[in-house]
Amino acid sequence: MWFVRFLTSSIGKKMVMAVTGLCLILFLCVHAAGNVTIFVGSEVFQGYAENLHSHPVIVFIFRLGLFALFLIHIGVGLLLWQEGRKEGKNRYVVNTWVTKNPYAMSTMPYTGLFILCFVLIHVFGFAVAPTHDQMISNVIDVALSNFFYVLLYLAGFAALFIHLSHGFWSMLQTVGVNHPRYNTVIAWATWVVPGGFLCFFSLIALYLLTTSTY
Amino acid sequence: MSEINLTLKIWRQPNAEAEGKVETYSVENISTDSSFLEMLDVLNEKLTHEGIDPVAFDHDCREGICGMCGAMVNGVAHGPEKETTLCQLHMRHFNNGDTIVIEPFRSRAFPIYKDLMIDRSALDRIIQAGGYTNVNTGGTPDANSVRISSQQVELAMDAAACIGCGACVASCPNGAAMLFTSAKISQLALLPQGQVERKERAQAMVQCMDDEGFGHCTNTKECEAVCPKGISISNIARLNREFLKGIFTGRDD
Numbered sequence: 416m417w418f419v420r421f422l423t424s425s426i427g428k429k430m431v432m433a434v435t436g437l438c439l440i441l442f443l444c445v446h447a448a449g450n451v452t453i454f455v456g457s458e459v460f461q462g463y464a465e466n467l468h469s470h471p472v473i474v475f476i477f478r479l480g481l482f483a484l485f486l487i488h489i490g491v492g493l494l495l496w497q498e499g500r501k502e503g504k505n506r507y508v509v510n511t512w513v514t515k516n517p518y519a520m521s522t523m524p525y526t527g528l529f530i531l532c533f534v535l536i537h538v539f540g541f542a543v544a545p546t547h548d549q550m551i552s553n554v555i556d557v558a559l560s561n562f563f564y565v566l567l568y569l570a571g572f573a574a575l576f577i578h579l580s581h582g583f584w585s586m587l588q589t590v591g592v593n594h595p596r597y598n599t600v601i602a603w604a605t606w607v608v609p610g611g612f613l614c615f616f617s618l619i620a621l622y623l624l625t626t627s628t629y
Numbered sequence: 630m631s632e633i634n635l636t637l638k639i640w641r642q643p644n645a646e647a648e649g650k651v652e653t654y655s656v657e658n659i660s661t662d663s664s665f666l667e668m669l670d671v672l673n674e675k676l677t678h679e680g681i682d683p684v685a686f687d688h689d690c691r692e693g694i695c696g697m698c699g700a701m702v703n704g705v706a707h708g709p710e711k712e713t714t715l716c717q718l719h720m721r722h723f724n725n726g727d728t729i730v731i732e733p734f735r736s737r738a739f740p741i742y743k744d745l746m747i748d749r750s751a752l753d754r755i756i757q758a759g760g761y762t763n764v765n766t767g768g769t770p771d772a773n774s775v776r777i778s779s780q781q782v783e784l785a786m787d788a789a790a791c792i793g794c795g796a797c798v799a800s801c802p803n804g805a806a807m808l809f810t811s812a813k814i815s816q817l818a819l820l821p822q823g824q825v826e827r828k829e830r831a832q833a834m835v836q837c838m839d840d841e842g843f844g845h846c847t848n849t850k851e852c853e854a855v856c857p858k859g860i861s862i863s864n865i866a867r868l869n870r871e872f873l874k875g876i877f878t879g880r881d882d
Contacts, residue, residue, distance in 0.1 A: 417876055417877075417879070420832070420836070421876045421877075424836065424839055424872075424876075425835070425839050425844070425845035425846070426835055426845070426846070426868075426872050427876075428845060429845055429869075430869070430873070495845055495847075498803075498845065499802065499803040499844055499845065499847065501737065501844070502737060502801075502802065502803055502844055504802075506735045507701055507704055507732050507735065508638070508732060509701070509703050509730045509732070511705050512851065513800070513854040513855055514849060514851050514854050517849060520847060520848070520849050521802070521849075523847075581848070584848070585848040588848050588862070588866050588869075589846075589848065589869055590869065591866045591867065591869040591873065592866065593862070593863045593865075593866030593867075595863075
């Protein structure tokens, strides 16, 4: 079957990583857009959250989709990691990297797993743990008034930045987007997109940390 | 012309099954005008005189176009000079008293024959899987009947510059042969002569590449950085497109 051949091939697996990665980036964009309401005020943010959750079917489908995306991205990622290790990390007596900045690339599984831990804490803290009578605007304010909680969040955002600084470019290359006319823009976007997420989400965490009465 | 003395740490392995180890040798009065392989020739002459088995290494044309030579020099495929094969690497790029570590190109798909000699026939099998065009016999076509833009020709030629040395595989942390395979697919995909088999080609060659034990592409760009022919990873993006088109729109099932 052609589809099985596609999924079991080395390129097919990378394309699955690229497409699920793109979907997760798009989700983050929507997430960030919703979070803008935090800066407007606690009532507006509370209103946004209540509006969103007044459609439980949509929320359920989105959660299911997100869960599947995460599962596929992490599962295939771990599979590729394990396959890559077959070659052996130290197959040479002297190992030299010629390319300038291999750190983001070589730490992809580690930054990825760190992001997973962060996401689990984030989802548990803000979606699973709060009871129905708790206001979400209050929950985030209490949590992100804690210095160490904010520090953990900043570490999560930093890991995401490193992960995407390789992942964004890699995603485009894998699906075949490489053209002299756009390569400059892509090289630029590889830093700007992760940098944008880092700045925006860090700003929220620091804003909630520094404002005493939200 | 000046002369330098060097300490060489070379991987010695008598055959494919034997356990290998690094042996240390010293060579004196190496001309800085000599090539890396000529330096190894000097070493081998010395070893032969001393009754030691000379270091086996691959070489043929010694002018950088055949793809036979290649070794890891201090961890870098073909040594420190950019876009240079090992035979074209000159000893003037080293200093007197340097220690040079020389190891064979390593990959799961490249078994070692002896010392620095490796079996790269896995690359040949990738070519056999689809790196060809069918030419029907008959009358000679008119010279200018197949029209190709000069830009296409240049792009195809850039890909065709690949000499199949295996440096890309040796330097890739996953031992992927993506740069090699992509160059071979690109040179045919860019020309009208390669269109007939186009949809099957990428699928067949990628399948063979995976079966031979080469790894997947992690987009490290390490292959491009060490390639003696400067093959661009834009070819890998083209291979990915070709594979996608072939597998999603082909009719071979």
